[in-house]
Amino acid sequence: MSTTTQTMEIAKTILEQIKYADRSALMTWGAQNFAAIGESKEFQGGLAFQVNGLTHQGWVKVCLRWADDYTIVFINKKRETVKTFERAYCDMLVPVIDWVEGK
Template sequence: METTSRSMEIAQIILDQIKYADRSALMSWGANNFCALSETKEFQGGLSFKVNGLTHKGWVKVCLRWVDDYTIIFINKNREVVKISEGAYCDMLVDVIDWIEKK
């Protein structure tokens, strides 16, 4: 139970950080199907969501690493990883996801 609430808390923090950086970002990416990611050996948790952007259609996983930065994983509709961006901080989330979206 405690792990679940911690996962939800991390997912909500990531969502809040994205909204704080750019209120319309999630809408412009066509983001939906939000899901909290569980803790793993590599990550404290994270947030996954589906996007329907101009160039990237599929999923985005924002994973909080134990060293307090983010790994952002882009997955296409065939469930293949198409790009991984490591070492992002909370103030960079929107820019990194936008950069992939507009590529």
């Protein structure tokens, strides 16, 4: 499997996990501008998207760690990291993002 294919598969899987957990979550967060995150020393890949939520406007990065859990990073419009949540599993993606969104 090529690196590009693997990168896209990881991003699609994260998107599917969010949709499976809560079909309306992405719409509620005002999610748009989705992008796959490539492999790095720390991460297998991930998904980044822009949000326009109640308390967080900016970007959310969901990164798949090599240990098979996620690190979720919240970045504001000034491109500053405002919060990082580590060791999340797929069933925690929506609750963690909802919590930061102030839902």
